Structure formats: structure tokens, C-alpha cells
Amino acid sequence: xxxxxxxxxxxxxxxxxxxxxxxxxxxxxxxxxxxxxxxxxxxxxxxxxxxxxxxxxxxxxxxxxxxxxxxxxxxxxxxxxxxxxxxxxxxxxxxxxxxxxxxxxxxxxxxxxxxxxxxxxxxxxxxxxxxxxxxxxxxxxxxxxxxxxxxxxxxxxxxxxxxxxxxxxxxxxxxxxxxxxxxxxxxxxxxxxxxxxxxxxxxxxxxxxxxxxxxxxxxxxxxxxxxxxxxxxxxxxxxxxxxxxxxxxxxxxxxxxxxxxxxxxxxxxxxxxxxxxxxxxxxxxxxxxxxxxxxxxxxxxxxxxxxxxxxxxxxxxxxxxxxxxxxxxxxxxxxxxxxxxxxxxxxxxxxxxxxxxxxxxxxxxxxxxxxxxxxxxxxxxxxxxxxxxxxxxxxxxxxxxxxxxxxxxxxxxxxxxxxxxxxxxxxxxxxxxxxxxxxxxxxxxxxxxxxxxxxxxxxxxxxxxxxxxxxxxxxxxxxxxxxxxxxxxxxxxxxxxxxxxxxxxxxxxxxxxxxxxxxxxxxxxxxxxxxxxxxxxxxxxxxxxxxxxxxxxxxxxxxxxxxxxxxxxxxxxxxxxxxxxxxxxxxxxxxxxxxxxxxxxxxxxxxxxxxxxxxx
Numbered sequence: 001x002x003x004x005x006x007x008x009x010x011x012x013x014x015x016x017x018x019x020x021x022x023x024x025x026x027x028x029x030x031x032x033x034x035x036x037x038x039x040x041x042x043x044x045x046x047x048x049x050x051x052x053x054x055x056x057x058x059x060x061x062x063x064x065x066x067x068x069x070x071x072x073x074x075x076x077x078x079x080x081x082x083x084x085x086x087x088x089x090x091x092x093x094x095x096x097x098x099x100x101x102x103x104x105x106x107x108x109x110x111x112x113x114x115x116x117x118x119x120x121x122x123x124x125x126x127x128x129x130x131x132x133x134x135x136x137x138x139x140x141x142x143x144x145x146x147x148x149x150x151x152x153x154x155x156x157x158x159x160x161x162x163x164x165x166x167x168x169x170x171x172x173x174x175x176x177x178x179x180x181x182x183x184x185x186x187x188x189x190x191x192x193x194x195x196x197x198x199x200x201x202x203x204x205x206x207x208x209x210x211x212x213x214x215x216x217x218x219x220x221x222x223x224x225x226x227x228x229x230x231x232x233x234x235x236x237x238x239x240x241x242x243x244x245x246x247x248x249x250x251x252x253x254x255x256x257x258x259x260x261x262x263x264x265x266x267x268x269x270x271x272x273x274x275x276x277x278x279x280x281x282x283x284x285x286x287x288x289x290x291x292x293x294x295x296x297x298x299x300x301x302x303x304x305x306x307x308x309x310x311x312x313x314x315x316x317x318x319x320x321x322x323x324x325x326x327x328x329x330x331x332x333x334x335x336x337x338x339x340x341x342x343x344x345x346x347x348x349x350x351x352x353x354x355x356x357x358x359x360x361x362x363x364x365x366x367x368x369x370x371x372x373x374x375x376x377x378x379x380x381x382x383x384x385x386x387x388x389x390x391x392x393x394x395x396x397x398x399x400x401x402x403x404x405x406x407x408x409x410x411x412x413x414x415x416x417x418x419x420x421x422x423x424x425x426x427x428x429x430x431x432x433x434x435x436x437x438x439x440x441x442x443x444x445x446x447x448x449x450x451x452x453x454x455x456x457x458x459x460x461x462x463x464x465x466x467x468x469x470x471x472x473x474x475x476x477x478x479x480x481x482x483x484x485x486x487x488x489x490x491x492x493x494x495x496x497x498x499x500x501x502x503x504x505x506x507x508x509x510x511x512x513x514x515x516x517x518x519x520x521x522x523x524x525x526x527x528x529x530x531x532x533x534x535x536x537x538x539x540x541x542x543x544x545x546x547x548x549x550x551x552x553x554x555x556x557x558x559x560x561x562x563x564x565x566x567x568x569x570x571x572x573x574x575x576x577x578x579x580x581x582x583x584x585x586x587x588x589x590x591x592x593x594x595x596x597x598x599x600x601x602x603x604x605x606x607x608x609x610x611x612x613x614x615x616x
Contacts, residue, residue: 008086009102023117025125028207035211043219045075050174057233058178069185076189088200095126129204138202155206166216176228367416386412388456397447398477423463425605432529434563436604441526442589445582447476452515461521462502472603500545501534505574508549516576523571530559
């Protein structure tokens with residue numbers, strides 16, 4: 001302890017070389033400088049945490065938490081507590097005995113000088129700092145009148161609380177782009193340090209906390225300049241935990257090389273390591289009439305999925321029909337065994353026509369999508385789309401019920417969502433607020449992440465492909481150009497996939513679409529919801545919009561006043577590797593919603609009641 005006293009005494013002597021001669025004297029302000037110097041201890045601990053996270057990201061396993069906890073105890077409690085205690089002992093010894101380790105004669109002379117500015121009742125500066133009330137006595141038993149109590153409450157409670165809040169801000173900065181709970185491992189030791197100083201002298205600690213607060217605020221600025229971990233580190237998948245015992249062999253699974261993935265249906269393969277293992281289809285698809293499929297389709301198309309044959313195998317229960325009895329007299333599709341009645345056309349696009357229909361077998365509303373040209377490639381594409389959607393299970397993603405065959409080709413029986421496109425909702429009700437935008441982004445990120453887990457890319461996320469139902473809930477639709485990753489065999493050469501205003505830069509430049517491309521498009525859609533305009537602004541024609549995307553022109557129409565602006569800028573980065581993953585975006589937004597007192601699932605636009613719908 002003598003060696004530590006020598007070091008602390010020398011530090012105080014060094015700080016007193018150029019004394020600040022203000023009320024109440026030079027030595028109280030020397031203690032203030034000592035408090036500022038010791039405030040660097042928690043700042044240094046926060047810097048260590050930030051530097052470690054640049055390599056570990058958000059992987060808070062046991063060794064990392066032990067290191068963080070050790071940093072918190074060492075730099076948040078042990079170092080400042082020991083140093084403050086020794087400072088108190090050195091000042092007391094000098095005031096009592098006229099000598100102390102590390103202090104010079106000049107220092108002792110300064111401690112013996114009287115206090116200034118009307119505080120002569122305290123005697124010398126050494127008595128003022130070392131022989132007064134303790135923190136506990138000053139707050140509980142003080143007899144200095146109302147003004148004295150107010151000064152002590154401010155300097156011994158108010159200022160330390162501000163110091164603690166500043167340390168918490170430091171930890172939030174050190175833990176950027178990740179959960180904030182590990183910050184407790186640092187600020188809780190600082191809180192313990194504050195409680196441990198209660199037996200020390202009140203005047204000494206009052207000056208100490210003033211210096212501590214000023215230096216802590218400077219530490220916040222320093223940590224902000226350090227920078228956050230890269231998204232590449234944050235998005236890194238956690239290391240798999242070693243299994244207790246190896247899994248039993250599965251002889252029914254046969255490995256296939258990655259190059260042959262395009263020849264097999266998506267969603268039926270898992271990728272352990274570098275091999276794909278086939279999950280056998282229990283029964284091949286059988287058409288609902290006796291007309292055989294074209295020979296080229298049978299030879300070249302991947303084996304289709306087995307269609308549903310009963311209500312128990314369908315994905316949803318029957319729902320109310322949005323049309324009257326007269327409309328249900330539409331012509332039956334006899335090729336589907338008379339099961340579906342066409343009501344009206346819902347949409348017509350480059351990859352098919354969608355009809356509103358009634359399932360007479362289950363008495364429910366469905367959407368039926370048929371290809372324009374019944375050629376083998378188009379039919380194979382629709383089979384792939386159906387399998388992709390059937391493998392995705394998410395409440396905000398349209399569901400596939402069945403596959404039927406018609407004289408015009410294959411038809412996909414899908415969930416019918418009665419609502420309006422997001423772009424229509426924004427035009428009718430105005431831009432979204434931050435809560436609605438967070439819900440939209442979180443749900444769409446979750447839906448796309450579920451599709452990516454099945455190896456499926458959407459490739460055309462835009463406001464027109466998000467339907468908002470009459471409860472205000474969003475649904476991702478139209479996987480009409482969705483393809484499994486690596487599958488490009490059925491895409492016509494030179495065909496532009498996607499909408500230019502909402503196209504990711506790498507896709508517009510004829511690059512390979514990735515999950516990061518979908519992440520860019522959903523961020524662009526959210527930005528549209530907040531502003532009513534695409535991120536790059538409207539262009540005069542599709543070709544100029546495509547050129548703007550390919551040339552990576554800056555996003556000039558972002559929502560400047562939104563709380564999500566920083567996350568949008570990161571998600572709309574022209575470099576795919578620098579964008580946060582959809583899982584990261586989903587985690588950040590759900591945390592933000594929870595902090596604002598909201599849930600992820602909720603309306604993103606005005607809820608339309610049944611009465612108002614009947615009025616239109």
C-alpha cells in the first residue's frame with residue numbers, strides 16, 4: 001500500500017505544479033483534476049470493449065463475457081476506488097502530520113493555506129478537504145443550513161448520478177450495432193464504486209465528482225470517434241457448438257454436387273458443408289386429368305411437388321367470400337374437375353395472370369395464377385415458384401395451397417388477400433410514421449429471411465408487391481420471378497429482373513442477385529413508405545431509372561427526419577458486403593419497437609372497417 005500511496009502522492013504533486021487559484025483554494029481544484037484523471041479509467045475500459053467487439057461482433061459467449069466482466073470490475077470499480085481511497089488518505093495524513101508520501105514541502109505548504117471566498121470557517125485547505133464531514137454525514141446529519149444541504153445534495157448526489165449516466169452512454173456507444181445488456185458489466189461496478197465512497201470526506205468527493213463528470217463527457221466524444229464494428233463482423237454467424245455425440249448416419253440421403261442444384265426442386269435440399277442432400281419426394285405429382293404433360297417438360301423439369309387432395313392438407317381454413325351470389329355463377333374450369341369458379345381478374349403481369357376464384361370444394365376464396373404461354377420453361381418456372389412459396393412459413397408472406405392443371409397450363413392456388421398495395425395506401429393516407437415503418441420493415445425482413453432460409457430470392461420487392469389488408473397488416477406477394485440461389489437456367493438472356501426504381505445497384509449492373517439485394521430492395525420500399533418517393537427519386541422512364549441504379553447514383557430522397565435514417569443509409573449501401581443482414585435489421589427494429597412500447601405485429605396503415613369497405 002505504501003508504494004501505491006507514493007504513486008498517488010506523486011500524481012497529486014504533479015497536478016499541483018500549476019495550481020488553479022480559485023475559490024476555495026488551489027488544493028480543492030487539484031482534487032478536481034485528480035477526479036478528471038481517474039474518470040479515464042471507465043473510458044479506457046469502454047475503449048477495450050469497443051476494440052474487442054471489432055473482432056467478436058455480437059458473439060457474447062462465456063469467455064467474452066468473462067473478459068467484459070473483468071474489464072468492468074477492474075476499470076469501473078477497483079482502479080478508481082483504490083485511487084480515491086489513497087487520495088483521501090494522503091490528504092488526511094498531510095493535514096494531520098504535515099507530511100505524506102509523494103508530496104513536497106511546497107505541496108504541504110499549500111495544504112496549510114487558508115481557504116478563500118468566505119470559507120474561513122473551514123480553516124486550512126487541508127482541513128477543508130480532510131477533516132470535514134463524510135459523505136454520509138453531510139447528507140444525513142448536516143447542520144450547515146438549507147443552502148449547505150442543497151450544495152451537498154447537488155454535488156454528492158446529482159453530479160454522481162450524471163457521471164453514472166455518462167458512463168452508461170459510453171457503454172452504449174461501445175456496444176453499437178448490438179444488444180446493450182453487456183453494458184451492465186461496466187456501469188454496475190461504477191455504481192458500486194460510487195456507493196463505496198460514502199465513508200470518504202464530503203468536500204473532497206464533491207470536487208472529485210465535478211472533475212469526473214467533465215472528463216466523462218469528453219470520453220463520450222472520444223468513444224464516438226472510435227467507430228462501430230463492421231457489418232461483416234456483426235453479421236458473422238455464431239460458431240456452432242460441438243455436438244455431444246455425432247448424429248446417426250442417414251443412409252437414405254444421397255449427396256449431390258452443388259453444380260447439379262438447378263436440376264432439383266428448391267426447398268427440398270439442405271446444405272451441410274459443401275454438399276446438398278436430397279430429401280426424397282414420397283410420391284410424384286399426378287395431373288388432375290389424363291392428358292400427359294409435354295415430353296420436354298417431363299424430361300427437363302424438376303420433379304413437381306405432390307398436390308393437396310383434402311382439407312386437412314391445405315394451409316389455411318376457409319374464409320368469408322368477398323363477392324355476392326351472382327358472381328359465383330362464373331364458368332367452371334372443367335380441367336380442374338370443376339372445383340374452382342372464376343370470379344374476376346385481379347392482375348396481369350409479365351409472368352402470369354391472377355384471378356379471384358372460389359374453391360367450391362372448401363367454400364373459400366383463393367387467388368389463381370396462370371402462365372400466359374404454356375411452354376415447358378414457363379411451367380417449370382411456375383412449379384419452382386410454387387415449391388419456393390410452399391416451403392416458406394411466415395405470417396406476412398403469401399401462402400400456396402395447391403397446384404392444378406388447366407388447358408392453358410399449370411395454375412398455382414394461393415391465399416387471397418383482400419387489401420390494397422402499399423403504394424396505394426401511401427397515396428391514400430400519406431407517408432408512414434416511424435412506428436409503422438418499423439413494423440413494415442421488421443415483418444418484411446422476417447418474411448424475406450424465411451424465404452432465404454429455403455434458398456429462395458424474391459428479386460422484386462417493391463411497394464406494388466406488398467399488400468396491406470383491411471387490418472392494416474402487410475403481406476409480401478408475387479414471387480413470380482423468385483428463383484433458388486444459383487438457378488439461372490430458365491431465365492431468358494437479357495431479361496431484366498425487377499423494377500428499376502427499387503433495383504439494387506449490383507442487380508442493375510447485371511451482377512448476381514443475393515440476399516443482400518433483397519435487403520436493399522426492402523429498405524428502398526420502407527424509404528418509399530416514409531417519403532412517398534423511391535430512394536433515388538422518380539425518373540422520366542424505366543431506362544434512365546435502370547442507368548441510375550447501375551451507376552450507383554446517391555440516394556437523394558431519404559427520410560431525413562426519421563429515427564430509422566441511419567439504418568436506412570446502411571441498408572442502402574451500394575456495396576452488398578457493407579449492408580446489415582435482414583436478421584440484423586429485424587433484431588434492431590424489434591428492439592426499437594419494444595423500447596417505444598410497440599409490438600412487431602400491428603397495423604402499418606389506417607385500419608379499414610367492414611362498414612367503410614362496403615361504402616366503396
